[in-house]
Structure formats: C-alpha cells, structure tokens
Amino acid sequence: MRVAIVTGGARGIGYGIAQALAKEGYSLAILGRSSHTDVKERIAQLPAAAQPHLYFQGDLANAQHRTAFCRRIMDTFGQIDVLVNNAGVAPKVRMDLLETTEESFDFVMDINLKGTFFLTQQVANLMIQQNRPGKIINISSLSAYAASTNRPEYCLSKAGISMVTKLFALRLADHGINVYEVRPGIINTEMTAPAKTKYDALIAEGLTPIRRWGTPQDVANTVSALCSGKFSFSTGEVINVDGGFHLREL
Numbered sequence: 001m002r003v004a005i006v007t008g009g010a011r012g013i014g015y016g017i018a019q020a021l022a023k024e025g026y027s028l029a030i031l032g033r034s035s036h037t038d039v040k041e042r043i044a045q046l047p048a049a050a051q052p053h054l055y056f057q058g059d060l061a062n063a064q065h066r067t068a069f070c071r072r073i074m075d076t077f078g079q080i081d082v083l084v085n086n087a088g089v090a091p092k093v094r095m096d097l098l099e100t101t102e103e104s105f106d107f108v109m110d111i112n113l114k115g116t117f118f119l120t121q122q123v124a125n126l127m128i129q130q131n132r133p134g135k136i137i138n139i140s141s142l143s144a145y146a147a148s149t150n151r152p153e154y155c156l157s158k159a160g161i162s163m164v165t166k167l168f169a170l171r172l173a174d175h176g177i178n179v180y181e182v183r184p185g186i187i188n189t190e191m192t193a194p195a196k197t198k199y200d201a202l203i204a205e206g207l208t209p210i211r212r213w214g215t216p217q218d219v220a221n222t223v224s225a226l227c228s229g230k231f232s233f234s235t236g237e238v239i240n241v242d243g244g245f246h247l248r249e250l
C-alpha cells in the first residue's frame with residue numbers, strides 16, 4: 001500500500017492529481033473545504049486503491065484542522081508516502097498593490113503559505129518517524145517569479161512556496177525525502193474561469209509558446225513522474241508546467 005495526501009484534491013488541478021495517483025494505486029487522503037456530501041460523488045469516481053480513499057473537510061489555514069487531518073490519516077492508513085501541497089486560493093478581489101488590504105493579504109498568505117508550511121512541517125515529522133522514503137511536491141505558480149501588481153499577496157505567497165521547497169529539500173535530504181516544486185502556468189480550472197476571455201486572447205496572441213490552455217492532467221502527469229522514483233537523485237528542483245511561458249525571447 002502507498003498513501004498520498006493531496007490538499008485541495010476534490011476539484012481542479014488537485015482532482016487531476018488525485019485521479020493520476022489513484023490510477024497508480026495510491027490510497028488518497030484529500031483535504032478540502034467542501035462538505036463530504038458535496039464531494040462524495042467525485043471521490044467515489046476515483047480509481048479504487050488498496051484501501052478506500054479518505055476525504056477530510058477542513059481548513060488548511062486552521063492549525064487544529066491540520067492536526068486532526070494528520071491524526072485521521074495515521075489512524076486510517078498508518079503511513080504517508082507522498083504529500084502534494086496543492087490547495088491554494090487567489091485573492092477574493094484583485095486589487096492594485098497600492099490598495100491591497102491586510103485582510104486579503106492574511107487570507108491568501110494564511111492558506112497558501114502559512115498553512116502549507118505548517119502542514120509540511122507536521123507531515124515531514126511523521127515521515128521521519130516512520131523511517132521510509134517519501135516525497136513532497138509543492139504546487140506553486142508562475143506567480144512565484146512573474147509579478148502581477150493586481151494580486152501582490154498571491155505572488156508573495158507563491159514566491160514563499162519556492163523557498164519552502166528549498167528549505168524542506170535541504171532539511172529532509174538525509175531522511176530520504178525528496179522535495180519538488182511544480183510551477184503551473186495558465187491552467188483551465190474554476191480558479192481561472194473568471195479570466196477566461198482575457199487568457200483566451202493572450203494565449204492566441206502567443207503569450208505561451210505552446211498556444212493552448214494547460215489542463216489539470218498536464219500538472220498531474222508531472223506530479224506522477226516525480227512520484228515515480230525516477231528522479232531519486234534530484235531534490236529541490238522546479239518543474240515548469242506552463243507551455244514555455246517562462247522562456248524569455250530577444
């Protein structure tokens with residue numbers, strides 16, 4: 001049996017990752033904000049694994065929820081092989097950085113950066129205790145390096161995730177735990193739905209050298225490759241899944 005945690009794994013990119021890992025036989029522990037009733041059909045549609053998948057309703061930003069989630073995972077499965085830190089939010093309202101509010105800053109940072117950091121800390125300690133090799137994969141964004149002045153809190157949170165990757169990669173190398181960052185570009189999910197028309201036009205004009213929207217499956221395939229063990233001598237690596245957006249041209 002192998003067990004993978006996927007935060008935000010009940011929809012969007014996270015659901016794509018959950019589908020890919022379940023297909024490979026992982027039993028999943030999924031954290032999400034939606035009620036069990038709202039997601040149970042989607043969870044039931046995931047390929048079955050050695051042990052039934054676990055869905056836990058909770059808030060990544062809440063320390064008690066994180067602890068309760070980890071406890072449930074250990075009670076249910078007794079082990080963790082993979083942690084995919086995927087859950088994240090955009091600001092509720094995009095605002096110029098001269099006007100960004102502390103409330104929006106805290107909302108985004110508490111989930112995307114603080115919640116991810118402390119869940120990783122907790123899971124890393126459990127992985128160390130169980131003394132088995134593990135993998136941690138952080139889903140950041142092109143916003144880790146591309147500055148958008150209308151959502152500074154999101155960019156800051158994702159830039160922070162790049163450092164979370166480096167820190168844990170260094171600290172966990174001696175424990176056989178490899179840590180990677182996956183940087184999606186523009187991916188077709190509910191998060192990007194409000195900007196669909198804008199991105200349709202930009203992509204058609206050549207914003208991404210590969211002129212199409214990314215899909216959750218594009219990101220999931222990368223996560224699955226990183227989990228395969230074929231990158232065992234690499235840690236702290238960043239993989240762009242962005243249709244070439246990061247390339248500069250002269």
Ligand SMILES: NC(=O)c1ccc[n+]([C@@H]2O[C@H](COP(=O)([O-])OP(=O)(O)OC[C@H]3O[C@@H](n4cnc5c(N)ncnc54)[C@H](O)[C@@H]3O)[C@@H](O)[C@H]2O)c1
Pocket residue numbers: 007008009010011012013014031032033034058059060061086087088089090111139140141142183184185186187188189190191192
């Ligand atoms: N869609 C894109 O173009 C894109 C691009 C780059 C990076 N990303 C990143 O990929 C990840 C997934 O994005 P998506 O497009 O699938 O978004 P989405 O909004 O469709 O899904 C986000 C998931 O995270 C969960 N989540 C959000 N806040 C949570 C909280 N406080 N506690 C627990 N779960 C929480 C939600 O329940 C949901 O399942 C995010 O981290 C996002 O920043 C997305």
